Amino acid sequence: xxxxxxxxxxxxxxxxxxxxxxxxxxxxxxxxxxxxxxxxxxxxxxxxxxxxxxxxxxxxxxxxxxxxxxxxxxxxxxxxxxxxxxxxxxxxxxxxxxxxxxxxxxxxxxx
Amino acid sequence: xxxxxxxxxxxxxxxxxxxxxxxxxxxxxxxxxxxxxxxxxxxxxxxxxxxxxxxxxxxxxxxxxxxxxxxxxxxxxxxxxxxxxxxxxx
Numbered sequence: 001x002x003x004x005x006x007x008x009x010x011x012x013x014x015x016x017x018x019x020x021x022x023x024x025x026x027x028x029x030x031x032x033x034x035x036x037x038x039x040x041x042x043x044x045x046x047x048x049x050x051x052x053x054x055x056x057x058x059x060x061x062x063x064x065x066x067x068x069x070x071x072x073x074x075x076x077x078x079x080x081x082x083x084x085x086x087x088x089x090x091x092x093x094x095x096x097x098x099x100x101x102x103x104x105x106x107x108x109x110x111x
Numbered sequence: 112x113x114x115x116x117x118x119x120x121x122x123x124x125x126x127x128x129x130x131x132x133x134x135x136x137x138x139x140x141x142x143x144x145x146x147x148x149x150x151x152x153x154x155x156x157x158x159x160x161x162x163x164x165x166x167x168x169x170x171x172x173x174x175x176x177x178x179x180x181x182x183x184x185x186x187x188x189x190x191x192x193x194x195x196x197x198x199x200x201x
Contacts, residue, residue: 067174068174069181069184069185070189070190080170081170082169085173085192085193085194086169086170086173089169090169
């Protein structure tokens with residue numbers, strides 16, 4: 001495994017929920033990343049945002065790691081879930097919340 | 112010269128034999144944002160219904176579309192919104 005692959009692997013395994021995104025959860029720099037931030041905030045799970053704009057190596061490396069060509073990318077318990085469309089569809093179908101609960105990650109959804 | 116939308120439609124038609132396919136260039140909506148370029152052709156929305164998606168998860172469906180468009184995604188195309196359904200679904 002290359003260095004960057006090992007770094008990404010360690011990152012997604014060290015945190016239950018990791019979002020590789022453009023910008024930060026406080027200041028998303030792209031509408032697609034911003035949508036996933038909004039969903040995660042709404043569902044109320046703790047997550048780590050990794051700003052790919054600050055690290056060219058991660059920006060390219062994450063695409064190879066997941067074999068997925070675009071940003072954002074959401075990982076839960078080390079597993080790649082998908083990009084913006086998949087996250088949104090799962091959220092709308094209630095599947096995202098179910099995934100978090102299934103993985104033992106507490107959600108505090110606005111009722 | 113064919114547009115990028117035409118190229119995307121051609122690749123998806125050849126790769127996934129869709130029953131329904133719509134490729135929409137949304138680049139103008141992203142003017143000035145990250146990834147936007149002079150001349151557009153950077154942001155696309157694809158709505159596709161194909162028998163190839165039957166029994167496949169969302170992730171697998173998106174991977175099929177991404178694979179068919181690997182060249183475009185590695186090049187000019189910055190973002191691709193995908194709605195992928197099998198025939199008979201919603």
